[in-house]
Structure formats: structure tokens, C-alpha cells
Amino acid sequence: MIMSAPVIRPDGSETPAPVDEGVLVQQARRGDLESYDELIRRYQERIYATIYHMTANHEDANDLAQESFIKAFQALKSFKGGSSFYTWLYRIAVNKTINFLKQRKNRIHLSLNDLDFNTEHNPDLVALISEKTPHREVNLAELQEKLNEAMLKLSEPHRLVVVLHDVQGMSHDEIAKVMDCNIGTVRSRLFYARQQLQALLTDYLK
Amino acid sequence: MSENEDNFQSLRRLLVLKQYETPPPGYFNNFSSQVIRRIRAGEKVESATPLEQLFGSVFGLSKLLRVLDAKPVFASGFAGALCMVLLFGIVYAERPDLTPQPMLQPENASGVSLAALSPTALAQPVSQVGIVSSTNPVLSLPAVNANFGQQIPLAQPVSFQVPHF
Numbered sequence: 001m002i003m004s005a006p007v008i009r010p011d012g013s014e015t016p017a018p019v020d021e022g023v024l025v026q027q028a029r030r031g032d033l034e035s036y037d038e039l040i041r042r043y044q045e046r047i048y049a050t051i052y053h054m055t056a057n058h059e060d061a062n063d064l065a066q067e068s069f070i071k072a073f074q075a076l077k078s079f080k081g082g083s084s085f086y087t088w089l090y091r092i093a094v095n096k097t098i099n100f101l102k103q104r105k106n107r108i109h110l111s112l113n114d115l116d117f118n119t120e121h122n123p124d125l126v127a128l129i130s131e132k133t134p135h136r137e138v139n140l141a142e143l144q145e146k147l148n149e150a151m152l153k154l155s156e157p158h159r160l161v162v163v164l165h166d167v168q169g170m171s172h173d174e175i176a177k178v179m180d181c182n183i184g185t186v187r188s189r190l191f192y193a194r195q196q197l198q199a200l201l202t203d204y205l206k
Numbered sequence: 207m208s209e210n211e212d213n214f215q216s217l218r219r220l221l222v223l224k225q226y227e228t229p230p231p232g233y234f235n236n237f238s239s240q241v242i243r244r245i246r247a248g249e250k251v252e253s254a255t256p257l258e259q260l261f262g263s264v265f266g267l268s269k270l271l272r273v274l275d276a277k278p279v280f281a282s283g284f285a286g287a288l289c290m291v292l293l294f295g296i297v298y299a300e301r302p303d304l305t306p307q308p309m310l311q312p313e314n315a316s317g318v319s320l321a322a323l324s325p326t327a328l329a330q331p332v333s334q335v336g337i338v339s340s341t342n343p344v345l346s347l348p349a350v351n352a353n354f355g356q357q358i359p360l361a362q363p364v365s366f367q368v369p370h371f
């Protein structure tokens with residue numbers, strides 16, 4: 001990790017401070033791949049997760065995430081700094097993913113990641129599987145599959161809003177910037193998408 | 207809006223499940239290095255000499271190599287395909303029902319011997335005649351000097367009609 005001058009903690013120990021994002025972007029624009037490597041490390045998990053939740057396929061998400069970072073590096077010279085690098089990078093990844101999904105159309109192939117072992121310690125999720133739902137009892141893996149199938153039935157813009165807000169915890173304002181639309185559109189899309197999901201998953205909700 | 211949020215409480219609880227879907231352990235350790243390698247590979251192609259670019263564009267090799275370099279899955283698939291082609295070639299070549307076709311028609315087929323067609327060939331030294339590629343040789347090659355001055359005659363079984371002069 002690229003660090004700048006060390007920061008002195010209250011206890012007297014020194015830790016290197018992370019370099020400012022703007023500095024890294026400037027250096028990467030000049031072709032410094034070490035700086036760009038640092039930028040990738042900062043955002044790789046969020047970019048990958050967004051693409052993965054949109055595609056429900058690990059291999060596709062891996063390819064698209066890599067290509068998004070490559071495209072962003074190639075387009076860095078055109079980055080004016082009007083938005084944060086993070087928002088700009090997100091836009092590239094989201095556009096790439098939506099184009100990919102449009103080309104793929106109905107050829108859906110799930111390749112889901114395993115659930116973290118901490119899943120079983122989440123009381124809300126445990127409640128969903130331990131208490132009998134109106135029609136059936138399910139385990140976590142089955143619930144995961146049903147949830148992903150339902151998500152894939154949403155249109156790309158609706159799915160994206162759910163992913164960014166309900167899964168990744170982004171604010172309406174941030175989502176509006178990424179999707180290049182106004183906050184009202186984000187809210188209405190989120191409402192409609194949730195309604196659809198609720199209808200699709202009614203058997204699995206209390 | 208808060209009323210709407212309340213309506214979707216259980217759905218939002220279920221959506222939390224997505225946060226627990228994680229890629230294989232160690233996946234992100236090599237992610238950035240893979241991206242950087244692909245960027246470097248792309249730059250290498252851009253900075254290639256015109257000759258290299260021509261070679262790459264004509265045969266599409268540079269693109270293929272870049273793809274193989276960036277995605278090990280493709281590289282292993284490509285290697286597997288090459289192995290299959292090689293195996294197929296070996297099996298096909300060793301099929302017993304395939305007999306080699308003679309380059310020259312056998313004498314019986316035409317009824318006339320090759321020597322009869324060109325009688326002067328026998329009179330000429332072998333060095334002038336050159337090597338005749340045939341499964342039905344009509345020439346006796348001269349003896350070859352082996353080590354220690356031994357003469358090893360090179361005799362080949364032939365079956366031809368003696369030309370009538």
C-alpha cells in the first residue's frame with residue numbers, strides 16, 4: 001500500500017497515512033501503475049460485489065470487474081474530476097455490466113459464491129429459515145438461490161437500485177450520481193423493485 | 207417514505223443475505239496484480255514496432271497471446287485443444303485401414319516398365335540420374351564405402367522387365 005507521511009497516534013506510535021485519492025489519481029494519470037494498483041485495491045471489493053450482485057455469476061463478475069478497471073485506466077485522461085474517482089469508476093463498471101447483461105439477455109447462468117459462515121449467526125436470517133414460512137421451510141442455500149433468481153427477474157435499472165441501496169448501503173444521492181438520474185427516479189425505482197421482489201419472494205418472507 | 211421502508215422490512219432483512227455471498231478465500235489477493243498485468247500487456251502491444259504490429263495483426267497472434275496471458279482458463283483450454291488435435295493426428299495416421307498410396311503407378315498397371323520407358327537412365331551414372339523417389343525402384347545404387355574400407359553393397363529387391371534393345 002502506498003503511504004505518505006506517518007501519522008502519530010495518541011499513544012505515540014506511528015502509522016503511515018494512506019495517500020490521498022486525488023494524488024493517486026494524478027499519478028495514475030501520468031502512467032504510474034503502482035498508484036493505480038493502490039486505487040484498485042481500495043475499490044476492488046465494492047466494484048466486484050456490485051457486478052456480482054447484478055450478474056449472479058462469479059466468473060462474469062471477475063471478468064467485468066477487471067475490464068472495468070482496465071477501461072478506467074485507459075480513460076483516466078478524460079477524467080475531469082467533476083465527481084469523485086469512486087463515482088466515476090462506479091459508472092464505468094455499471095455501464096459495462098448493463099451492456100453485458102443486455103447482450104446476454106435471457107441466457108442466465110447462476111454461479112453463486114458460497115455464503116460466509118457468519119451467515120448462520122445473523123438472527124434475522126436465522127429467523128427466516130427456522131420459523132416456518134407460510135408454505136415451506138427452507139435452508140440458507142435454497143433461500144440464497146431463490147433470492148438471486150428473483151433479483152434476476154428485475155430489469156437492470158431496478159436491480160441496480162436494489163443492489164446499490166439495500167445490499168451495498170449507498171445513499172439515494174450517491175446512486176443518483178452513479179446512475180446519472182435524479183433522486184426521485186432512484187426512489188421510485190427502488191419502490192417498484194421492492195414491490196416486485198416482495199411479490200416474487202412472498203413464500204420466503206414472514 | 208418511512209412507511210414504505212416499514213412495508214419492506216422483511217424483504218430488506220432477506221436482502222442482507224446477499225452481503226454474505228463472498229468470493230473464494232484469497233480471491234482479492236491477486237486481483238489488482240491481474241489487472242495491472244493486463245494493462246501492461248495492452249501497453250506492450252501499443253508500443254510494439256510496426257513490424258511486430260503487422261505480424262500481430264496479420265496472424266492475430268498478439269491478441270491471442272494477450273488473451274491467453276490474461277486468462278489462464280483460456281490458456282489451458284487452448285493447450286487442451288492442441289493436445290486433442292495432436293492425439294487425433296497420431297490416431298488417424300496409425301489407422302491400419304489406411305495404406306500409403308504409391309507415388310508412381312506399379313508396372314503391372316501400365317504393363318510397361320519404368321526402365322523401358324527411359325532406357326538411357328540405366329546407362330547414366332547414379333550421380334547424374336539423381337535419387338528416384340519410387341516405391342518400385344528400378345535402379346541399383348552403387349556400393350557405399352563403409353568404415354575400415356569395407357564395401358557394403360546397396361541392393362534393393364527389384365522386379366522389372368529387362369529392356370530389349
